[in-house]
Amino acid sequence: MQSAIVLGGGMIGVSAALHLRQRGWSVTLVDRREPGRETSYGNAGMIQAEAVRPYPMPRDLASLLKIATGRTNDVRYSLSSLHLHIEPLLRYWWHSAPKRHREAIDAWARLIAYATAEHDILIREAHADNLIRRAGYRHLHRDAASFDLAVKAAEQDQREFGVRFRALSGAELAKAEPILRDDLPGAIHWLDTWTVSDPGALVTAYAELFERLGGTIVLGDAQTLRQTATGWSVDTDQGAIDAAAAVVTLGPWSPNLLHKFGYRIPLVRKRGYHMHYSGGASLDLPLVDKAGGYAMGPMAKGIRITTGAELTGMDALATPVQLASAEASARELIDLGKRVEPDPWFGTRPCTPDMLPVLGQAPRHQGLWMNFGHGHQGFTLGPATGRLLAEMMSGETPAIDPAPYRPERF
DSSP states (O other), X not given: OOEEEEEOOSHHHHHHHHHHHHTTOEEEEEESSXXXXXXXXXXXXXXXTTOOSOOOOOOSHHHHHHHHTTOOSSEEEOGGGGGGTHHHHHHHXXXXXXXXXXXXXXXXXXXXXXXXXXXXXXXXXXXXXXXEEOSOEEEEESSHHHHHHHHHXXXXXXXXXXXXXXXXXXXXXXXXXXTSOSOOOEEEEESSOEEESOHHHHHHHHHHHHHHTTOEEEEBOGGGOEEOSSSEEEEEBTEEEEESEEEEOOGGGHHHHHHTTTOOOOOEEEEEEXXXXXXXXXXXXXXXXXXXXXXXXXXXTXXXXXXXXXXXXXXXXXXXXXXXXXXXXXXXXXXXXEESSXXXXXXXXXXXXXXXXXXXEOTTSTTEEEEEOBGGGHHHHHHHHHHHHHHHHTTOOOSSOOGGGOGGGO
16 A cells, blocks of 8 residues: 655645545645644635636736835735745746736636535535535625726636626625625625635544544654655654655645755745634625725634735734734724634745645655645645645546646746
């Protein structure tokens, strides 16, 4: 029997472990905490079938100046940490040129096309349907010009990729969400996206399915990974675990581990915050407020507000300026109620400069595999890239060409 250690218990790692186990591999999933407690826990809780275009870096001077002078809430930065981000940001800017971004879109959209179908299989097998709602989400706009542009972009995505949407006028939006202000120009209702009431619970459900299928989950230190004569070994609370293959699915921590094996993989690390609110109004579907740079949606603990991107140090203290701004914007729209937690949660999204995940075998190490760098869509893409990875590792013909995601591109 083929054996593998999967390092990292988020949506990416759990999905990869599940797909390998379903193909008969002996799989041990290793993390420092139980599955689904890091970035996979803290997202906006959406499986985004409409997210066919990875986020490029703005290249126009007006947008860059707004970010530089702190006049936008979707991107903020810490000046003292900016030197850590300069090289990957320059690469990101280069890859965001229209022609290169178009290439990224083509490769990205092929993965997104599998997202909901692969989740659907695991949701049913994990008996997790109670966590899922298949009714989409709404992207609201506060000015008519922005709304008109959004409708044109949605029409383009529908023509190119078949994603379904409905443009709601201000009156239709107010009817759909009666608790909202009634003077907004409108919203895009993306119809094919699924929403999750507790993202961490969905990862846990997939992890429990993995265990029911015979997989093993242990606590351990991924940084102890080392190559042996027969494969790979890592230290855990159960002692050293050995396997023929090792899969690095550590999200933003992946490059730190791979660095000791001689790999230099750049990441733009985007921190995001969230907070829950209860005792106020209740939303029907999640909303993304474009102007406010945040998403909010109904979850098990109340309405969750999730912020955009903060460029700071991995171990920097929380600076929830974006959350405070998002909260103030949200309170202009609805009665939020009170904060549930004393402090905001925060985590880091691992974004590669070319906007595509790192997926495939390490060029210079037999049996060392990588699957990370999904940007804002790790929760969406986990089952899809988990399947692709397992097909490659098992010698099957992959469902799609994995060449655009290969690690050696760096």
